[in-house]
Amino acid sequence: MTGDRATLLAVAGLHVRSPEGRDLVSDVSFTLDAGERLGLIGESGSGKSMTALAITGLTPPGMAVSGSVVFDAPGLGRTEVVGAGERRLTSLRGRATSTVFQEPLTALDPLMRVGRQVAEPLRRRRGLRGRALDAAVTAALEEVRLPDPERIARAYPHEISGGQRQRVAIAMALACDPALLIADEPTTALDVTVQADVLALLDGLVRERGMALLFISHDLAVVSRIAERVIVLKNGAAVESGSVDDVVNAPRHPYTRQLVGSARRLDSALDDVLDDWRAP
Template identity: 50%
Template sequence: MSAPLLDVRDLRVAFGGKEVVHGASFSIAPGEKLALVGESGSGKTVTALALLGLALNARLSGSALLAGRDGEPPLDLVSAPERRLLQIRGQDIAMIFQEPMTALNPLYTVGDQVAEVLQLKQGLGGRQAWDAAIEALAATGIPEPARRAHAYPHQLSGGQRQRAMIAMALACRPRLLLADEPTTALDVTLRVQILGLLADLQRQTGMAVLLITHDLNLVRRFADRVAVMENGHLVEQGAVDEVFAAPRHAYTRRLIDSRPARDVDEEAAGDQPALLRASGMEVGYSVPIPGFRGWFRRGEFVAVRGADFALAAGRTLGVVGESGSGKSTLALAALGLLPHRGTLDAAGRRWTGSPDADRGLRRQVQVVFQDPFSSLSPRMTVEEIVGEGLLVHEPQLGAPERRQRVLQALADVGLAEAQFPGLLDRYPHEFSGGQRQRLAIARALIVGPQLLVLDEPTSALDVTIQQQVLQLLQRLQREKGLAYLLITHDVDVIRAMAHEVLVMKDGQVLESGPVEQVLGRPSHAYTQALVAAAA
């Protein structure tokens, strides 16, 4: 074993007197890939930020010795002054943040942002830095790097933005890369591409990587060793194969066993009429035409073309595909929020576009959004959020009756006053991510819908919380006979929840049928790639 590049001993991090990382000890050898695994709030990201002095207002103790260059003595990152840490950041240790859209500056092109690092850290001139930035972008596999360098972050896809962040982090060839959930916001195939890219770059440069994630599939594919963190404690460490084959700690076993499990009624409503049916459905967006012709007319981008499907009560239709495939557009059309061509019937009726005429149908078709924190009003209490639908659809109810209905809806999703004193008067920020998603489900269920549109309902959640929410949705479907239109890019969620599947790419349905057929024996090359990426 070579001497460690980074040797962390008894690292403790506290905020305002409350310790959140409790004596973490681990090491990373040169060229090694270590995965730091745990749920949200376990202390993974705080640990990484503390190493670079980026945990604001934190009190640190312990040591984190970074090996010196060219015979220099090691540097203790915990006690190093800010001036020294400024030299280390980007040069010796770089970091890829979780969400590139918020980490990249929206006012500068990606080329300028990569070049800025090279100018500050390596003293390159403007022209040299720009040329080196294009080379760095090219190394990450961005197509047409010279042109993309002039693009702003919002003009790039999610995968391209993440590649731009990787180019920025690796521009100065650091010895250690801290990758904080670098693929969480990406589709399953893009996740595999980004991990493959990081592995290739790691082999080329010889850098070490500390991968922070809660995705165990990524750990299996990428890491040499794994360290498991629970509530600020490192509870288990070891080689990936050994830990996954024979986990010693109960928390590690729980993480490994948290893959979505299938528990649906396979025979539900097989001969019932469809609650949602589409035939030849198309959805298009008006777009400007460049040049002289755009003065007189606009063009059209067809986001969904020729979709055919049917969904009966008690069953789940999964729609899977990458970002930009048309999944969300299809869901918005099913909710009556986008005009469409062709046939689309929901609960035996058609959307008219009139709020008054569609009010009854809106009660039958409800939605649960991807991010419960942004879809729940921070200014409304739980009682106001969950009971809002009753004010619209059952205005004749008095306050006591409405409150009783709210309590029942909350109980249906596993939230009760006994568990959360003052539940009805609380606000969304007082709940965890999984609990907020339960609130969103209760808000949808309280008006008694027949069909729920689930738009990535678990993608923002940890694996154990994801498993709990999926089990809740499966139970509610069995008890209430609900139909689900499930939009996701997670093949494991489709396997657990769906009866039938639509596979979409570039607005077209490439393959459809029963879940065991489409995912078990995929016929289209794109479906095969999706299934292989999720294996």
Template identity: 45%
Template structure:
């Protein structure tokens, strides 16, 4: 394409004898925003990394012509010497990585890491580079930038770390920014802030952006053009409005149709029915050290959950929505009897005790499905050991054969059958995809016949198509088994699809609660309005 800032032709990427990107073509004009969309494993990220030759042990072929400045000839990023490419990385082409906690160096303050880029590419003195780093942090909206510049990555919130990554990427005013899932791990309101920030900085500096994402809402709101990638091929591309309004390829239609859909049975309101879980005045606090000499004699208190009231009846889903730090997960841990709490918390009419056999019976009634199935499943245990583990505690009288049959039944209930996966029970978690691992986690919870599942962000780590499958599975299990769910999430779309009742939390307090249709369609509290508005941005 004449006048393109970047023109990629026939890009192929292989690792050993396995080719993962199959001769793709695309281009980006100066100042343009192009989104590369697809599920995990489609080749999006390895494509972006290959442009800067950052994909280790990759064999690259094709051409990636990057226009020169001031009449200079275009350079082929795949062929130029490493020394020349090193001068382009960070200066002319910068990259925002998906997970800033691993991309930032944990041993250095973020200001020093930004200043290093300026010293290397701009030849600034250490003092000038530090001052410029503070200004860059201020430009990205970080409060108290001088103090934050001295902070280490672990001392910043997720949104602040992402802003620091953006400040580092924009330090040298690059002409092309590669943004790899820049908002995936962020809350919905912070996600909107980062998106607005990127758009503002893009307009201010006139840079082009290649956005790598599977978030279609983000693409609608941010990009000019979109290229859809499946199994290493670009299957469709064009102007965002045209592709989204009239998708031509079946895979594109599949992605667009993957928004969560509501398919839950209504629950009859019976004030006399015994709730599966009920809380009144639930309060959770942690001791914190006091500053100065007062800390020698007493500690302070941080209140994570403040006087929460709620009830869940059989077959009902209560959604808990809020940003990180709102108290959602603390509330879930207290409900599971894993945190000391004040107030009343009843499970099927009984209170948590201090442990022992009485609590063991309640633990069978309440099981949990965690956010990340890869980290919540032991890599050293087989599927049979993982799924059947609960029976060794709650049904110790079963013999090995009976436990094995119960495990196979639970796996079949979540869509994992031996006919599909030979030697299923002898496999390990790494042999399954992300969605299949989450099904294993659900089977592990279901095998002891619980009354309530605590779902802690059960789909946030999954692609949109897999998310829809897992939500459909949970909806089916609820209808068939009469299960109740305590659903913890920051995704308003998931709440709409799954919940009967919803509570909105911020800073440990419940700001608004009620039927999901009323709260989300006509929110009363400004914070709820902010959450809903951020989720509905297109």
């Protein structure tokens, strides 16, 4: 916490147990302030996505979730997600928090033109219709730096590139102006140049809108580019947390040291492309 920002999300003793009785997330606790950028890192299977799903009340059927996840988003009041009913959760989604997933195709309907899909949350949540709606769709696609937004709006998802699809998914996630954006491996499926562009885009959008960000990745190099603070997950438990600088420069847990080692390798690959937009 930074003191002058309000706490937006408080996760305490979060636990997710599978139907077979396996502990997938164990006693995870952290807080996230309005506008703060937190990274969640760990190898594949460490429980990152399950943590994100529990935060949004979307764990698969049969999972036993315990502990506490409290959102305190401006205008929405305080909500305990654990144990909340579907109606309460629906009112939170999109406004308190929205998620961008690794594979943009999971967020997109293959049979629907991109523009109609971006229009849907704008129509539903902001009540826009007709030309106001068309203009909002164009603006949303422009905001994620898609070239020729009118053409993209008329295209089907398979007619645009993977990077463009992820930008569309980001536009949809931002449609209701969430206080917290959860990005779960948003660049993992993209090649390294496109990764850098999408990271730069997310970084800019989060800053411009003052959104909080929970950025999830198996890759410390990527997380350290965008987050201020990180939590390291291993087998569902948080083994280390701290500022990005501390964790990268002085990792305490052997597992974190291993992540730092592999991060250095990708980091040099990212450096060339990222230096361009980091420079003033």
